[in-house]
Amino acid sequence: MTERTAQDISINSIELSVDGVRVRVAPGATVAAAVLTVDARTRTSVSGEPRAPLCGMGICFECQVGIDGVPYQRSCQILCSPGMRVTTCGEPSLP
Amino acid sequence: MTGNHDVIVIGAGIVGAACARACAARGLQTLVVDAAGVGGGATAAGMGHIVAMDDSPAQLALTRRSQQLWSAIAAELPTEVEFERRGTLWVAADEEEMQEVLRKQTVYAAAGLETEVLDARSLAEAEPNLRPGLAGALRVPSDAVLYPPAAASFLLRQAMDLDAKLLAPQRVVAAANGQVSLDDGSRLYARRIVNACGAEATRFLPELPIRKRRGHLLITDRYPGFVHHQLVELGYLKSAHSVAADSTAFNVQPRQTGQILIGSSREFDAEDSTINHALLGAMLRRAESYLPGIGRLRAIRVWTGFRAATPDKLPLIGPWPEDASLCLATGHEGLGITTSLATGELVAAEIAGVRPEIAAEPYLPARFGDGIRTDSESMLFGEAAYD
Amino acid sequence: MKKDFDILVVGAGPAGIAAAIAAAENGLRVGVVDDSPSPGGQIWRRGTQPPTAARRWNDRFEAAAVVRMMGWRVIDCLRLTPEGGILRAECNTPGVQPADLHFRHLILATGARERFLPFPGWTLPNVMGAGGLDAMVRGGLPIEGKRVVIAGTGPLLLAVAAQLTAHGASVVAICEQASLAQMAPLALALLRQPGKLLQGAKYRWATRKTPFFTRCWPAAALAEPNPGPGSENEPQPRLQAVTLHREGKQWTVACDYLACGFHLVPNTELASLLGSRIQDGFVVTDQQMRTSIPAVWCAGEPTGIGGVDASLLEGRIAGLSAAGKTEAARALSKRRPGMQAFARALERACRLDPRLRELADDQTIVCRCEDVRMAALRGRSGWRDAKLHTRCGMGPCQGRVCGGAAEFLFGWSAGHAHPPLYPARVSSLMEEAEEEAMAASSSHPAIEPE
Known part of the structure; x- marks a missing residue:
């Protein structure tokens, strides 16, 4: 398992996983920021294009990912928490 | 657009589009007028379920004929119409409803419709997200789903390829005696005027036995495979004895996009498009009682639309006894998407003066006789059919 | 509850x-x-x-x-x-x-x-709003040493440039679609609010090494070349450069991020x-x-x-x-x-140049939720007609992104809001x-x- 880091990693950093890759981020980091440290994209569009966050404020829905098995979460509006499992670009697993 | 036409169709919903297409195909010079755009009224608000229904022999004849007509053009339908032969599952909750499944199968067989009875286990295999313990279902494989505004657009394009014309957006203020008055003060003339205005048909003919019946629908985000068939509860028929009360029924449709449409509700005397939260909640709880996981899906939109309901649950298709120039094509309640094609066929046959493929009598407005002038508010309205 | x-x-x-x-x-x-x-x-x-x-x-x-x-x-x-x-x-x-x-x-x-306008390549990963990239950086996205082009219109551009510069980004260009003449009255209005004027001056000082172009906008965002079929673990396309347009001239600037917003x-x-x-x-x-x-x-x-x-x-x-x-x-x-x-x-300073309507070509996606392209929208009679017949605005953002674009591109105004206000x-x-x-x-x- 590879490991990536986001900026300002302190001793208090939070560890979560993005598509199975362990990521460490500073407290207060959004899930969107964590995802972008692993991959450039968050979702696949309906015609198959890779997409990544656009608005950063919860209105464009480009940053949607699965979090702990729940699909369609806006990763820019949710803060990372320890042990979170984030999945990108997949078909929605049925809740 | 001035001058004379053989036919002016008022309303560019799916019924108006089908009428225009059928008239144009008979060589009639046809003009369609709509106050807004194509397929923007009840056509846009409905589910888009092509379904055989057997509430009465006449209803079965009309839906069955329509289904055949849809099948005949299925291969031509462009992809945006999203036509898919999903089949309907009439879900039986208990043994009593299973008896209804068997009865329904017999009736459909007599009409030449192939169906399949699913027992509890095959139902669970076919639709794993249904709640456990259901008795079974009747599968009607020939039923289909489509996206109605795109279908209306397609039908109208075909009409226009046959030289029909579209005038929109243009509001009609009066239509009688071969004359259509527009809100810009101009007038159009035609041998026959087809009123295909759905629940708005009473704007020109207030005495029509039509009442608005509001419905709610909800569409979810994309969850491909959550359900595979159009799912409808049979128990709805059993619980629908109250005549005019608000009602809800479990009726869920998978869209080609993977989205799920959740219906349905019915209420009279609701004239505006606002959401009735109590009824919406009841409708969704009903759906959840059949599909326990549905509450966790994400809703993207909720909207309302107006069905044109008649007292005997059959549409008004054919000449209007009081005005020889007028021909009605309205009152389809929740079956306008399905029956648009057979309606067009009946209307075109009437105007061309030829014998239609199915008997026209059950749908003729004249069936209401003198009673047609009763105050529509006080009329006894039966529990109408469906979406 | x-x-x-x-x-x-x-x-x-x-x-x-x-x-x-x-x-x-x-x-x-x-x-x-x-x-x-x-x-x-x-x-x-x-x-x-x-x-x-x-x-x-x-x-x-x-x-x-x-x-x-x-x-x-x-x-x-x-x-x-x-x-x-x-x-x-x-x-x-x-x-x-x-x-x-x-x-x-x-x-x-x-x-x-932010108002977003479609142009070729604007759906690529790493093309964001100006405020969008700023928000992502404040949310923890590492930006140090990254090359950023900032484009669009409005005072937000300079503020974001200053903020990203302070975080160690290399802002390689700021592109404001308005002309100097168009913006001048705003400076006059600002004389009545010296605080704002001072703040603007501070932002410009903080970004003094970055060229600031007026009447300039992105003509296209360009992706990394595709490695071609057959390669394992094919990297996803992402932004590599931006073609900028200014008064009939075009040139291409390499960058890691394009932050682009056309006012609010x-x-x-x-x-x-x-x-x-x-x-x-x-x-x-x-x-x-x-x-x-x-x-x-x-x-x-x-x-x-x-x-x-x-x-x-x-x-x-x-x-x-x-x-x-x-x-x-x-x-x-x-x-x-x-x-x-x-x-x-x-509002006057940020009025959009009508030539921005020509940025999107037929194949450019306008509605990002439903991937509705420009060609499908031309000839529709209005927002509702476009929604019904192209699916534009029917996705989870409910038209919050494409609605602002369609308003500018076609003059369509969005209809009444439906519940739920957000997907729920x-x-x-x-x-x-x-x-x-x-x-x-x-x-x-x-x-x-x-």
Whole structure:
């Protein structure tokens, strides 16, 4: 398992996983920021294009990912928490 | 657009589009007028379920004929119409409803419709997200789903390829005696005027036995495979004895996009498009009682639309006894998407003066006789059919 | 879950914070609901070194007896009468039950979003809004050493450039679509607000090494070359460079990020759902910030894009007015005309060049949720017609992105908002509101701030 880091990693950093890759981020980091440290994209569009966050404020829905098995979460509006499992670009697993 | 036409169709919903297409195909010079755009009224608000229904022999004849007509053009339908032969599952909750499944199968067989009875286990295999313990279902494989505004657009394009014309957006203020008055003060003339205005048909003919019946629908985000068939509860028929009360029924449709449409509700005397939260909640709880996981899906939109309901649950298709120039094509309640094609066929046959493929009598407005002038508010309205 | 408030504020940006403080300091039970995980809105979004003013307001907000519901979205209005109403909100954390927020008075402080315009390549990863990239960086996206092109229009561009530069980004170009002549009156208007002028000068000083082009915009965002078929683990296309256009000349600049926003669009969906009067895209209010609907006030960007000072002022007026402090509100409202003059000057300075309508070609996606391309939209008669026949605006963003573009490209205005205002769990729409909370609201004990 590879490991990536986001900026300002302190001793208090939070560890979560993005598509199975362990990521460490500073407290207060959004899930969107964590995802972008692993991959450039968050979702696949309906015609198959890779997409990544656009608005950063919860209105464009480009940053949607699965979090702990729940699909369609806006990763820019949710803060990372320890042990979170984030999945990108997949078909929605049925809740 | 001035001058004379053989036919002016008022309303560019799916019924108006089908009428225009059928008239144009008979060589009639046809003009369609709509106050807004194509397929923007009840056509846009409905589910888009092509379904055989057997509430009465006449209803079965009309839906069955329509289904055949849809099948005949299925291969031509462009992809945006999203036509898919999903089949309907009439879900039986208990043994009593299973008896209804068997009865329904017999009736459909007599009409030449192939169906399949699913027992509890095959139902669970076919639709794993249904709640456990259901008795079974009747599968009607020939039923289909489509996206109605795109279908209306397609039908109208075909009409226009046959030289029909579209005038929109243009509001009609009066239509009688071969004359259509527009809100810009101009007038159009035609041998026959087809009123295909759905629940708005009473704007020109207030005495029509039509009442608005509001419905709610909800569409979810994309969850491909959550359900595979159009799912409808049979128990709805059993619980629908109250005549005019608000009602809800479990009726869920998978869209080609993977989205799920959740219906349905019915209420009279609701004239505006606002959401009735109590009824919406009841409708969704009903759906959840059949599909326990549905509450966790994400809703993207909720909207309302107006069905044109008649007292005997059959549409008004054919000449209007009081005005020889007028021909009605309205009152389809929740079956306008399905029956648009057979309606067009009946209307075109009437105007061309030829014998239609199915008997026209059950749908003729004249069936209401003198009673047609009763105050529509006080009329006894039966529990109408469906979406 | 049911919560009772005398005054409910939707939005915890400057306007909402100021409104909530003004109301709470008058002894009323105030609730504030906001989609973001922390208060401050887009401008005071959590991040490094908030400006002093922001810190002061945030401290007052923290100290005020206000129920803060951060990470909650208003999804529907269940009831609205002149005596009050009920909004339903959903929590961004899955598994939390929705909340019914009962209020006597409602203050809409829903802020604004960026206007995005489609151009070839704008859907590539690493092409973001200007405020969008700023928000991502404040949310922890590493930007040090990254090359950034900032484009679009409005004062946000310079502010974002300064912020990203401070985070170690290499801002390689700032491209403002307006001309200098178009922006000059704004500078004149700013003379009446020296604070803003000074701030602008500071931003420009901070970004002095970056070329600032006027009448310049991105013609295309370019992707890394595709490694071709057959390669394992094929990398996803992402931004590599931007082709810029200025007065007939085009050149290409290599970059890691393109941050592009064409000024702001007010968030008026909730106002629209409630039926309040909206004119030329903005919520209509009187000088006390009352909307056309009894019991509903509106403050900040939805009434006109006037920036943080106008938002703070309008928020305070709305909070005081809703709290019944009419005289105090009236006294404050005397300061509005100057702010409104600035808003008008800003609007003129940011007016979009008509040539921007030609940026998208037939194959350019306009609706990113449903991947509806420009060619499909040409010839549609309006927004609703486009929605019905192309699916434009039918996805989860509900037209918040493509609606602003379509307004500029085709002159279409969005129709009435439908519930849910944001995508919401089906279960959140299942239950009816708990009844009759409002009648007894004044005798209820205050809810402890959370």
